[in-house]
Amino acid sequence: MRAPTQSEEGDGAPLDAAALPETIRERVLQAGLWLGLIVVALGMTVLGVQFGIDPAARGGIVAAAVAAALLLAALTLVRLAHDIVRSADRAGQLAAAIAEGPTAAAHGRTGLIDFDTLLGRLATLRAARDDLAGQVAAARRSPEARIGAALAAGLPGAAIAVRFAEADGRVVLAGPAAGGLGEGDETVLPDGRRFRATRAALPDGAGLTLLIDVTEERAREAASNERLCRLETALDTMPQGFLLYDADHRLLAVNRRYHEIFRLSPGRVVPGMSAAEVLRLNIEAGSHPEASVADALAEVDALLRSESATQVQRLTDGRVVAVAMHPLPHGGFAAIYEDVTERWQAEARIAHMARHDALTDLPNRLLLRERIEGAVTLARRDTGFAVLCLDLDNFKQVNDTLGHAVGDELLRAVAHRLRACLREVDTVARLGGDEFAVIQAGVEGPEDAGTLARRIRDVVSAPYTLTHHSVTVGVSIGIALSPADGLEPDRLMQCADVALYRAKADGRGVYRFFEAEMDARLRARRALELDLRAAFEAKAFELHYQPIYDIAAERICGFEALLRWTHPVRGRVSPTEFVPLAEEIGLIVPLGEWVLRQACREAAGWPDDLKVAVNVSAAQFTSSGLIATVRDALAESRLPATRLELEITESVLLVNGNATVAILHGLRGLGARIAMDDFGTGYSSLSYLRSFPFDKMKIDRCFIRDLTIEQGSGFIVRAVISLASSLGMTTTAEGVETPEQLRRLREEGCNEVQGYLFSPPVPATELPALLKAWNGGGRRAA
Numbered sequence: 001m002r003a004p005t006q007s008e009e010g011d012g013a014p015l016d017a018a019a020l021p022e023t024i025r026e027r028v029l030q031a032g033l034w035l036g037l038i039v040v041a042l043g044m045t046v047l048g049v050q051f052g053i054d055p056a057a058r059g060g061i062v063a064a065a066v067a068a069a070l071l072l073a074a075l076t077l078v079r080l081a082h083d084i085v086r087s088a089d090r091a092g093q094l095a096a097a098i099a100e101g102p103t104a105a106a107h108g109r110t111g112l113i114d115f116d117t118l119l120g121r122l123a124t125l126r127a128a129r130d131d132l133a134g135q136v137a138a139a140r141r142s143p144e145a146r147i148g149a150a151l152a153a154g155l156p157g158a159a160i161a162v163r164f165a166e167a168d169g170r171v172v173l174a175g176p177a178a179g180g181l182g183e184g185d186e187t188v189l190p191d192g193r194r195f196r197a198t199r200a201a202l203p204d205g206a207g208l209t210l211l212i213d214v215t216e217e218r219a220r221e222a223a224s225n226e227r228l229c230r231l232e233t234a235l236d237t238m239p240q241g242f243l244l245y246d247a248d249h250r251l252l253a254v255n256r257r258y259h260e261i262f263r264l265s266p267g268r269v270v271p272g273m274s275a276a277e278v279l280r281l282n283i284e285a286g287s288h289p290e291a292s293v294a295d296a297l298a299e300v301d302a303l304l305r306s307e308s309a310t311q312v313q314r315l316t317d318g319r320v321v322a323v324a325m326h327p328l329p330h331g332g333f334a335a336i337y338e339d340v341t342e343r344w345q346a347e348a349r350i351a352h353m354a355r356h357d358a359l360t361d362l363p364n365r366l367l368l369r370e371r372i373e374g375a376v377t378l379a380r381r382d383t384g385f386a387v388l389c390l391d392l393d394n395f396k397q398v399n400d401t402l403g404h405a406v407g408d409e410l411l412r413a414v415a416h417r418l419r420a421c422l423r424e425v426d427t428v429a430r431l432g433g434d435e436f437a438v439i440q441a442g443v444e445g446p447e448d449a450g451t452l453a454r455r456i457r458d459v460v461s462a463p464y465t466l467t468h469h470s471v472t473v474g475v476s477i478g479i480a481l482s483p484a485d486g487l488e489p490d491r492l493m494q495c496a497d498v499a500l501y502r503a504k505a506d507g508r509g510v511y512r513f514f515e516a517e518m519d520a521r522l523r524a525r526r527a528l529e530l531d532l533r534a535a536f537e538a539k540a541f542e543l544h545y546q547p548i549y550d551i552a553a554e555r556i557c558g559f560e561a562l563l564r565w566t567h568p569v570r571g572r573v574s575p576t577e578f579v580p581l582a583e584e585i586g587l588i589v590p591l592g593e594w595v596l597r598q599a600c601r602e603a604a605g606w607p608d609d610l611k612v613a614v615n616v617s618a619a620q621f622t623s624s625g626l627i628a629t630v631r632d633a634l635a636e637s638r639l640p641a642t643r644l645e646l647e648i649t650e651s652v653l654l655v656n657g658n659a660t661v662a663i664l665h666g667l668r669g670l671g672a673r674i675a676m677d678d679f680g681t682g683y684s685s686l687s688y689l690r691s692f693p694f695d696k697m698k699i700d701r702c703f704i705r706d707l708t709i710e711q712g713s714g715f716i717v718r719a720v721i722s723l724a725s726s727l728g729m730t731t732t733a734e735g736v737e738t739p740e741q742l743r744r745l746r747e748e749g750c751n752e753v754q755g756y757l758f759s760p761p762v763p764a765t766e767l768p769a770l771l772k773a774w775n776g777g778g779r780r781a782a
Contacts (some may be wrong), residue, residue: 023113024084031080035073037551042069053478055299056702067550083111091115091750098123113329165450178326186214205239247331249275261339287315312340312494356559357430359408360415368429372489378441381480385441386449386481388457389496390418393508409466410473417459421452425515436494446513447480453477454510461509476503477511485514498522524726529585531567531579541565543598544761547770548613548732548754551746555775558611558645560754561599562761563591581618592620593629600637600644607771613645615677618652621659627666641671647698649677655687661692675732689727701735701755708740721748726764 013498045065049058082689089111098119111114148496148728183199195211235242241258245251251273260265261283269278279296313321319341326334353366375385399407418428418436427439478500485495494579495514503512535541545559549723565573582588596614603612620626634641646667653660675696706712724731733745745753
């Protein structure tokens with residue numbers, strides 16, 4: 001294209017189409033307008049000259065005006081011609097450019113719409129011509145040639161590179177990065193893209209190597225491999241064994257823990273194996289005792305169909321494995337194996353502990369009840385059974401004197417002997433403390449239960465050689481028969497317990513069968529218990545006092561406070577009936593405290609030379625507040641402590657001897673006197689007389705009763721009095737009822753006596769008359 005010259009463009013500036021008329025016609029009209037204006041101006045000038053100027057000068061002025069008008073007209077016409085010529089020249093240049101390329105028309109304008117329109121049509125024609133020429137040329141080239149050109153040039157992004165070699169090895173065409181690669185080889189470009197070579201053999205022996213961009217594919221594979229590695233790591237660190245099967249029961253995944261659980265060498269189970277092959281390996285390893293592959297597969301199928309999908313598998317080495325099967329949505333299943341041996345054993349131990357005694361490992365009450373319920377079911381349609389309740393005699397003394405460790409050892413030895421007395425179908429249980437129970441199965445009649453009871457009594461009563469001691473205990477047995485005595489576990493246990501209560505009341509070391517009247521006595525005892533509690537709440541008790549007679553002074557020196565209860569319906573209730581019951585139900589401690597306070601309060605109103613004796617039970621010595629209770633009673637009543645005498649039995653010393661002795665010293669520190677009651681009837685050792693210096697020793701009435709009989713208890717009484725005298729103790733004889741007994745005691749050197757010879761226990765209101773009779777000089781003992 002020829003560029004416009006300076007002369008062609010006039011002043012050198014390009015034409016501005018917006019500053020010129022858009023068409024040739026408009027520009028011609030504009031020039032004509034200017035010419036008209038020049039003519040009008042010339043005419044007006046001439047007219048003005050004609051009327052207002054000197055005629056001599058008029059010619060010159062008119063000539064000058066005409067000359068100026070002609071000059072302006074010439075300039076206007078020259079300007080019009082110049083613009084038209086310049087636009088035409090510009091149009092010629094653009095037409096030449098369009099001839100070289102159709103896009104040139106968009107880079108210039110002529111300044112006249114006529115020329116611009118003509119040039120636009122010319123450019124459109126040129127573009128259509130070029131397009132037609134391209135289509136013709138493309139139609140003349142083969143598709144193979146066109147594809148080859150594109151491949152040889154290489155394509156951007158994930159395009160395919162190419163290498164074409166003839167049969168003789170000559171490389172005809174090679175795209176970027178296509179050289180030197182064989183089938184399957186990969187190469188990495190500097191920009192990080194990865195290509196894989198794929199070679200295709202052509203029929204004429206030539207070869208075509210294509211390089212396929214596998215960058216994204218390799219990235220996906222790397223990510224997948226990383227996830228797979230993480231999954232394998234997670235599976236191998238699982239505490240459970242794991243197997244994954246497809247829909248055809250082919251193994252897809254297995255972890256290390258599975259091999260460990262089933263004692264398989266690492267790598268023995270691998271993906272691709274069938275479920276049957278895996279189970280066969282387990283069976284060969286001994287993990288499925290006495291099971292075939294078919295049986296194991298059947299168990300797996302049944303487990304997958306079941307709702308729980310969980311089972312417990314016991315291995316030959318004793319381990320327990322929990323197996324959970326989880327079906328997959330698209331077929332196949334996942335199997336999870338967990339070694340639960342320790343948990344299973346712990347749960348078994350807990351279950352065993354819940355139903356067995358921790359000390360003897362015998363069944364406890366819970367398991368005993370379950371066994372009785374099972375025996376009742378059999379008794380409804382088969383032979384009966386017996387329930388035996390056992391209570392060890394004298395066990396408390398062994399436990400208190402020798403310690404709980406010896407007591408526990410004795411209980412274990414008793415449990416061992418009881419097991420030896422029974423058959424496998426029988427059951428022995430420990431109910432607590434020294435109480436046991438036995439279920440004897442297949443009892444045809446009472447004689448069967450009696451035979452077993454005698455065998456148990458003889459075996460249990462034999463001496464025991466323990467670690468450091470040799471002891472002997474007895475056993476009392478109560479028997480209930482089913483179905484004769486009932487078919488309810490609670491009823492049978494109640495009946496056997498009632499029979500046991502009767503056996504203990506009959507002297508211990510015996511057995512008794514349940515009888516209907518025993519139940520009546522038990523109901524009476526329960527009624528008495530309710531009445532006893534009600535009487536305590538209503539303060540329905542009272543104290544009676546029995547005089548203590550000083551033999552040397554021939555006068556009453558004090559009184560023993562004795563508890564009495566008069567029931568509004570029962571009448572006078574014997575202390576031998578309600579005091580033991582109060583001890584059993586735990587009422588003796590508050591009742592004893594009331595007796596102590598009441599006795600001190602009433603004794604405070606007696607003459608100063610009279611003392612009051614109060615019995616203290618063994619249960620009160622188990623309370624740490626006994627010393628404070630005595631101190632408070634003395635303070636409230638203002639009774640001098642020297643006038644208070646506390647009587648304890650030998651059994652008190654058997655309960656935590658050291659602590660009891662400490663309490664006795666504390667009571668002695670208050671100023672009270674301490675007396676040992678019923679000496680010689682208990683189980684204490686004479687060593688207690690050395691451990692604590694008692695002030696008085698009371699001889700039990702059982703020795704006084706036979707005192708005057710030949711070959712009676714006189715030598716025992718003499719020995720006790722002599723012992724007490726040697727230890728500096730006062731002796732008091734209980735139960736003196738005849739002058740002969742009093743005379744004999746006086747001869748033996750006894751200090752004090754009490755009994756019906758002087759007076760029965762009487763209310764406090766009768767004490768003044770009693771004192772007047774014995775201390776007023778009107779009456780003397782024999």
